[in-house]
Amino acid sequence: MKKVFLIGWKDVTLIFRDVTALLLMLAAPFALTIGLGFVTGRFSGSSSAGLSGIPVVLVNQDGGQLGNALVDAFQSRDLATLIALSVAADPALARQQVDEDKAAAAIVIPAGFTQSIIPTQGAVPAGDVVQITLYSNPTRPTSVGVVKTIVDQFLSEVEVGRVGGQVAVMQLISQGLIRVQDAPRIGAEIGARQAGAAQEGGSIALKSVAGGAEAVQFDPLAYMAPGMALMFLMFTVSYGGRTLLSERVQGTLPRLLVSPTSTAQVLGGKIFGIYLTGLAQMLILILASTLFFRLRWGDPAGVLVLVLAAVAGAVGWGMLVTALAKTAGQVSAIGTALMLTFGILGGSFISMDAMPAWYRAASKITPNAWGLDGFTTLALGGRLADVLLPAAALVIMGAVLFAGAVLLFNRRGITER
Amino acid sequence: MRKLFAIALKDTLLRFSGWAEWLFFLILPIIFTVVLAGGTGAPADSRVRLVVADQAQSPLSADLIAALGKSEAVRPDVMPLGKAEDAFSKRQVSALLVIPPQLDLQHLERGPIELELRQQPNNMNALVASRAVMAVISRVGSSGEIANRSVAEAERIQPFASDAARQAYFETALREAQSQLSAAPDRVAVAQGTTQDQITYDPRANSSAGQLITWVFIPLIGISGMFAFERQKGTLRRLLTTPTQKATYLFGTILGQVFLALVQMLLLVGFGVLVMRVNWGHSPAALAAMLIAATLAAAALGTTLGTFVKTEAQAGGLSMMLGMVMALLGGCWYPAELFPQIVRDVAKIFPTSWAMQGMLNIVLRGQGLAGVLVEVAMLLGFAGVFFAAGIWRFRYE
Numbered sequence: 001m002k003k004v005f006l007i008g009w010k011d012v013t014l015i016f017r018d019v020t021a022l023l024l025m026l027a028a029p030f031a032l033t034i035g036l037g038f039v040t041g042r043f044s045g046s047s048s049a050g051l052s053g054i055p056v057v058l059v060n061q062d063g064g065q066l067g068n069a070l071v072d073a074f075q076s077r078d079l080a081t082l083i084a085l086s087v088a089a090d091p092a093l094a095r096q097q098v099d100e101d102k103a104a105a106a107i108v109i110p111a112g113f114t115q116s117i118i119p120t121q122g123a124v125p126a127g128d129v130v131q132i133t134l135y136s137n138p139t140r141p142t143s144v145g146v147v148k149t150i151v152d153q154f155l156s157e158v159e160v161g162r163v164g165g166q167v168a169v170m171q172l173i174s175q176g177l178i179r180v181q182d183a184p185r186i187g188a189e190i191g192a193r194q195a196g197a198a199q200e201g202g203s204i205a206l207k208s209v210a211g212g213a214e215a216v217q218f219d220p221l222a223y224m225a226p227g228m229a230l231m232f233l234m235f236t237v238s239y240g241g242r243t244l245l246s247e248r249v250q251g252t253l254p255r256l257l258v259s260p261t262s263t264a265q266v267l268g269g270k271i272f273g274i275y276l277t278g279l280a281q282m283l284i285l286i287l288a289s290t291l292f293f294r295l296r297w298g299d300p301a302g303v304l305v306l307v308l309a310a311v312a313g314a315v316g317w318g319m320l321v322t323a324l325a326k327t328a329g330q331v332s333a334i335g336t337a338l339m340l341t342f343g344i345l346g347g348s349f350i351s352m353d354a355m356p357a358w359y360r361a362a363s364k365i366t367p368n369a370w371g372l373d374g375f376t377t378l379a380l381g382g383r384l385a386d387v388l389l390p391a392a393a394l395v396i397m398g399a400v401l402f403a404g405a406v407l408l409f410n411r412r413g414i415t416e417r
Numbered sequence: 418m419r420k421l422f423a424i425a426l427k428d429t430l431l432r433f434s435g436w437a438e439w440l441f442f443l444i445l446p447i448i449f450t451v452v453l454a455g456g457t458g459a460p461a462d463s464r465v466r467l468v469v470a471d472q473a474q475s476p477l478s479a480d481l482i483a484a485l486g487k488s489e490a491v492r493p494d495v496m497p498l499g500k501a502e503d504a505f506s507k508r509q510v511s512a513l514l515v516i517p518p519q520l521d522l523q524h525l526e527r528g529p530i531e532l533e534l535r536q537q538p539n540n541m542n543a544l545v546a547s548r549a550v551m552a553v554i555s556r557v558g559s560s561g562e563i564a565n566r567s568v569a570e571a572e573r574i575q576p577f578a579s580d581a582a583r584q585a586y587f588e589t590a591l592r593e594a595q596s597q598l599s600a601a602p603d604r605v606a607v608a609q610g611t612t613q614d615q616i617t618y619d620p621r622a623n624s625s626a627g628q629l630i631t632w633v634f635i636p637l638i639g640i641s642g643m644f645a646f647e648r649q650k651g652t653l654r655r656l657l658t659t660p661t662q663k664a665t666y667l668f669g670t671i672l673g674q675v676f677l678a679l680v681q682m683l684l685l686v687g688f689g690v691l692v693m694r695v696n697w698g699h700s701p702a703a704l705a706a707m708l709i710a711a712t713l714a715a716a717a718l719g720t721t722l723g724t725f726v727k728t729e730a731q732a733g734g735l736s737m738m739l740g741m742v743m744a745l746l747g748g749c750w751y752p753a754e755l756f757p758q759i760v761r762d763v764a765k766i767f768p769t770s771w772a773m774q775g776m777l778n779i780v781l782r783g784q785g786l787a788g789v790l791v792e793v794a795m796l797l798g799f800a801g802v803f804f805a806a807g808i809w810r811f812r813y814e
Contacts, residue, residue, distance in 0.1 A: 020734035028738040035745040039755045082544050098610040106610075117604075129602040137612045145464060145489030146545050148607065153552035155604050160555065163597040164563040168570045171590050177574045190570055203565055204520070204558030205531045206551055332730075333437035336737065340445055344452050349750065355455065380508035 003261050007269025011243060012276050015236075024235050025281045029228035030288060033221065036228070037293065040220035053084045054143040057094040057106040060087065064114025066158060070107075070132075073154050082146070095135050104143035106135040107151065117162055165191045221295050222379030223372065227348035229285040230310060230368045234342055236281050237311075237318025238335020240274030245328040267409070271402075274318060278311040298378030302387045306374040306394075313367035313394035316401030317342075323408035342366040370394050420665050425673025428643060432677070442681055446632035447688055453750065454624035454693060465542045467491040467549070468510045470498040473520040477557070481516065484553040491549040505535055512536045512546035525561040526587060556598075563594035618752045619781055622696070625689035626776035627749030630769055632685070633678045633715060635740035640674050640719030642732030648812070649728060667808060671716050678712045689780075700785040707775045707789055710796035714768040717800040720807030743769040771795040 015021050058074060060067045074085045086103075088094045094106035109132050116130040134151060136144040169187045172178045178186050247253035256266055286303065289295040297303045321338060325331040343349060345359075346368025352360050363369035374390035432438055467485065471478050485493040496504075498515065505513040515533040524530055534550055536543035567590035568583060577583040647653035656666055686704070689695040697704060719736070726732040744750060746760065747769030753761055764770045775792030778784040 020728070020731040023738050024734045028741065031738070031742045032745060035742060038757060038760050039745075039751045041755075078544075095610065099612055101612045129604060131604055131606040134605055134607045135610055136607055137610050139612050142464060142490070146548070148605070149488060149490040149545070149549045149552050151605055153548060153555060156552055156555045156559070159598065159601050159604075160559040160563065163559075163594055163601065164566055166597065167563050167590055167593045168567040170593065171567050171586065172571060172574070175571065175586070177571060193570075203525050203529050203562035204554040205529050206547070206554060207531050207533050208547060209533055209535045210537075330435065330437060332733070333435065333440070337437065337440040337445060341448070344449055350453065355452075377507045377509070382507050386507050 003265045004269040004272055007256075007261075007266060008272030008276055011240065011270060011273030012280065014243070015239065015273075015277050016280075021236075021239055025232060025239075025277075026284060026288075029232040029285055033225045033228045033289065033293075036224040037221050040224065042219065042221045042224075042293075052081055054082060054105075054140075054146060055084045055086070055097075055103040056147055057086050057088050057097050057103045059089065059091050059094050059106065059108045061091075061111045062109040062113040063111070064118075066114040066117060067109040070109060070151070070154050073150065074107075079150070083150075091133075098135050098137045101137065101139060104137045104140040105147040106133075107147070108133040108135065117158060161191065219295060219379060221289070221293055222297070223351075223376055225285070225289045225293070225295055226297075226375035227343075227346075227368070227372055229282055230314075230346065230371045231339055231343035231348040233278050233282060233311065233314045233367070234317065234339035235335060236278050237274055237314045238321050238331055238338065240270070240277055240315075241318045241322030241325075241335070242328045242331040243273075244270050244322055245325065245331060249328065267406075271315065271319065275311055275315050278314055279307065282307045282311060296379065297375065298381065299383050302374070302378045302382065302384040305384060305391050306371065306378065306387050309391035309394035309398075310367055310371040310374075312398035313370065313401075314398075316398035316405070317367065319405035320401045320408075323405040323412070342368050345369070347372050364393075367394055367397060370397070420661055421669040421672060424666060424669025425676065428670055428673040429677060431643075441632070441636065442677075443684060446628050446681075446685055449632070450624050450628040450685070450688070450693065453628065454621045464488070464490055464492040465512075465545045465549075466510055467493050467512050467514060467546045468501045468504055469493045469495045469514045469516065470501040471495055471516045472498060472518045473516050475521040477522060477525070478516045478520045481520070481553060481557045484557055485514075485549065488549045488553060491546050505537075508537060510537075511542035512550075514546075514550055522561065525558070526565070526584075530558075560591055560594040560598060563598075564588075564590035567594075618754075621689075621693045622777070622780040623752065625685070625693050625695045625697070626780055627744065627773060629682055629685045629689070630711065630747070630749050630772045630776065631740065631744040633682055633712065634718075634744065634769060634772075635736055636681075637674060637678050637712065637715035638719045638722060638736035638740050639732060640671065640716055641721075641723035641726050641736065642729045643670055643674070644720075644723035644811075645726050645732045646729040663811075667720075667811065671720060674719075675712050675716050678715070679708060682708050682712070695780055696783070697780055699783060700779060703779050703784065703786040703789045706786060706793045707772070707779065707796075710793040710800070711768065711772040711775070713800035714772070714796040714803070717803030717807060718768065720811070721803045722807075724807055724810040724812060743767040746770070748773045768796055768799045771799075 015025075056074065058071060060071050062068075071087065073079075074083055088097075088106075091106070091108045094103070094108065097103040098106050110130055113130045113132065116128065132151065132155075134144075134148060136148075165187050168190050169178070169183050172186070173180055173183060244253070247256070253266070257263065286297055286307070290297065317338065318335070321334050322331050325334055345363050346366035347355075347363060348368055352363060352369070352372075355363075360369075370390040370393045374387040377386050377390075433442075469482055469485065471482060482493055482495060485491060493514075494510075501510075501513050501515075504510050513535040515535065517530065517532065520530050520532070532550070532554065534547055536547060564587050568587050571577070571586060572583075577586065644653075647656070653666070657663065686697045686708075690697050718739075722732065722735060722739075726735060746756070746764040747753070747767050748756075748764070749769055753764070753770070753773065756764070761770075771792045775789040775796070778788045778792065782788065
C-alpha cells in the first residue's frame with residue numbers, strides 16, 4: 001500500500017510542478033468560468049433567477065369601475081416584486097417607452113371600457129366592444145406573456161361576472177321565478193353577491209403550497225463553474241494516463257518493474273496518482289470559486305461525494321484512452337478531443353434544456369452530464385440523498401471503463417516487465 | 418522558393434501524420450458549429466416551465482392542460498406525479514400543478530374542486546406560474562361555476578321540487594353559460610412595438626463564424642509548438658547547418674500553417690454555406706480579405722508565443738487556453754453584446770474580437786469589402802506587431 005501511495009504521490013508532485021499542466025488544469029477553467037460569468041451577467045449583477053420587476057406602463061383613460069380595478073390589480077401587493085408599474089396619461093408616450101425598450105408592455109384602457117361591459121342604470125350599451133390595448137415589446141416575449149396573463153385573468157373574471165349575472169337572471173325569468181320588470185334590480189343584487197362569491201373562490205380552486213422552508217435563487221455560475229471544472233478534469237486524467245506511456249518510453253517504467261514492486265502496485269499507484277490529481281484539481285477549483293466568486297456549491301457532504309464520484313468516472317475514461325493509444329502524443333490528442341467532445345455533449349457550454357431528448361440521452365455517457373446534474377441539484381438546495389443517483393452512475397462508469405482498460409493493458413502487455 | 422515549399426510540406430506531413438489531427442481540423446469544428454447553433458440561440462419556447470401531474474385524466478383536465486398550453490406565460494410539462502415531485506424536490510422546476518383524480522364535471526356539480534400548486538419559495542417564476550394557472554382555471558371552470566351560482570340563486574327564491582329538477586336547472590344554466598362564454602368578445606388587442614433588439618444574433622451565422630475563428634486560431638497559435646518541437650529535437654540546428662536561411666525556415670513554417678488554416682477555413686465556410694445555410698458568399702472579396710487577415714494575425718501571435726515557450730507541450734497547453742479564452746471573450750461562442758461594456762472594450766486587445774466583428778459584418782449584416790476595412794486593418798496591424806516581435810525575439814537554438 002505504501003508503494004502504491006508513493007508512486008501516486010510522485011505523479012501528483014510531478015504534475016503540480018508542470019506549469020503547462022497547471023495552465024490547463026486550473027488557469028483555463030478558472031478563466032473560462034470568469035468569461036462565462038460575464039456572459040450570464042453574474043458579475044455585472046444583471047443575471048436573474050427568474051422574472052422580476054417587469055416594467056409596465058399603464059394608461060387608464062376609462063376611469064370607471066373596471067379600469068380602476070385593473071390598475072389596482074397591477075398595483076396589488078402580490079405583484080409588487082413581479083411588476084414595476086408606472087402610470088402614464090398619454091398613450092403615445094407609453095408606446096414610446098416600449099419602443100425605446102424602457103418597458104416590456106404598455107396597457108391602454110380606453111375611455112368607455114367599463115361602460116361597454118357594465119352599462120350604467122338606464123343607459124343602453126352601444127354594442128361595440130371596447131378593447132384594452134396591450135402594446136408589447138417584441139424583444140421581451142416572456143415578460144409580455146406574463147403581463148398578458150395578468151390582463152387575461154382580470155378579463156376572465158370580468159367576463160364570468162357578466163355572463164354569470166345574465167345566465168342567473170335569464171334562468172329565473174324563464175322559470176317564472178322573477179318578473180321581467182324586476183330583472184335589472186335582481187340582476188344588480190345577484191351581481192353583487194356573485195362578486196363576493198368570486199372573491200371566495202370559484203368551482204375550481206387553487207391551493208398554493210410553498211415547497212421547502214428556504215428560498216434558493218439559482219446562481220448561473222453554479223452551472224458554469226462545475227461545467228468548466230469537469231471539462232478540464234478530462235484533460236487532467238488523460239494527462240495522467242500519458243505519463244504511463246511516457247514512462248514506458250523513457251525507460252522508468254521497466255526500471256520500476258524490475259524493483260520488488262508488482263505490476264498491480266505500479267498500475268494502482270499510477271491510477272491513484274491520477275485520481276489524486278483530479279481530486280486536487282476539483283477541490284482547488286471549488287475552493288477558489290467559493291472564495292473569489294462567493295459561489296455556493298451546496299451541501300458539503302453532497303459536493304464531496306459527487307467530486308469523488310466524478311473523478312472516478314473521469315479516471316475511467318482517462319485509463320481507457322491510455323489503454324487504446326499507442327503513444328503519449330496520441331493520449332494527449334485523443335484526451336483533448338475527448339475533453340472538448342464531452343464538454344459540448346455534457347453541457348459544459350450550453351444548457352441541456354435547449355437540446356433535443358436524444359442529445360440529452362447521449363450526454364449520459366459523459367461524466368460531465370452526470371456531474372453537472374448533481375452539482376446543479378446541490379446548488380439548488382438539494383442534499384446528499386438527492387445526488388446519490390448521479391454519484392452512483394459516475395462510480396459505475398468509472399469501474400466499467402477501468403475494467404475495460406485493465407483488459408486492454410493486459411492484452412497489449414503495457415505493464416509487462 | 419522551393420525550400421519554402423519543402424519546409425511547408427514537411428510541416429503539413431508531420432501535422433497530419435496521425436488521424437487525430439482530422440478531429441481538430443474538421444470533425445470537432447463541425448460538431449461544435451452544429452451544436453452551438455442549436456444550443457445558444459434564444460430558446461424556441463421561453464415560457465416558464467410548469468410541471469403538471471394529471472391524476473384525473475378526464476376531459477376537463479385535458480381542457481385545462483390544453484388551455485395552459487395556449488398560455489403565453491407558462492409551458493406545461495405533463496409527467497407522472499412521482500417524477501414531478503422528484504423534480505420539484507430537487508428544485509429543478511419552479512412550480513408543480515397537481516390535478517386531483519376528481520377533476521371532472523360530475524364532481525364539479527357537487528361542489529368546488531381544489532387543485533394544488535406547489536411553488537418554490539420566493540421564486541418569481543413560481544409566481545408567474547400561479548397567475549397563469551389562476552387565469553386558466555378561471556376560464557375552464559367558469560361554466561360550472563356560473564351554473565352552480567345560478568342554481569343557488571334559484572334556491573334562494575324557491576327550493577327545487579326534486580333532485581331531477583335541480584339537475585335539469587343546472588344543465589340548462591351550464592349550456593347557457595358555455596354558449597355565452599364561447600361567444601364572449603376578445604376584450605384585449607395586442608399590438609407589437611417596434612423595439613430594436615440590441616443583440617444582433619443569428620445562431621447559425623454566429624456559430625459558423627465563431628467556430629471557424631476558434632478552431633483556426635488554436636492551431637495557428639500552436640505554431641509556437643512546432644518551433645519548440647524543432648528546438649527540442651535539435652532538428653532546427655541541423656536544418657540551419659544546411660544552406661538554408663533563418664528567414665526561409667521561419668517563413669516556410671508560417672506559410673505552411675497559414676495555407677492549411679485557409680484550407681480549413683474554406684472547408685468550414687463551405688459547410689456553413691451548404692449545411693447551415695449561412696450567407697457567406699455574397700461578398701467574396703470581403704470574405705477573402707477577412708480570412709487572410711485573421712489567419713495572419715493568429716499565425717503572428719503563434720510566432721510571438723514561439724519565442725518564449727520551451728516545450729511543445731507547453732505550447733499546446735498555452736495555445737489551447739489562449740485560443741479558448743480569446744474566442745469566448747471575442748464573442749465567438751456567445752454574442753459579444755452579452756458582456757459588460759468594459760469587458761467588450763478590454764476584449765478589443767484580442768484579434769478574435771476584430772475577426773468576429775468582421776465576419777459578422779459579412780454574414781449577419783450583409784456588408785461588403787468597405788464594411789470590413791477597419792477590421793481587416795486591425796487584424797493586419799496585429800499581424801505586423803506580432804510578426805515583428807516574434808521574428809525579432811526568435812531563438813533559433
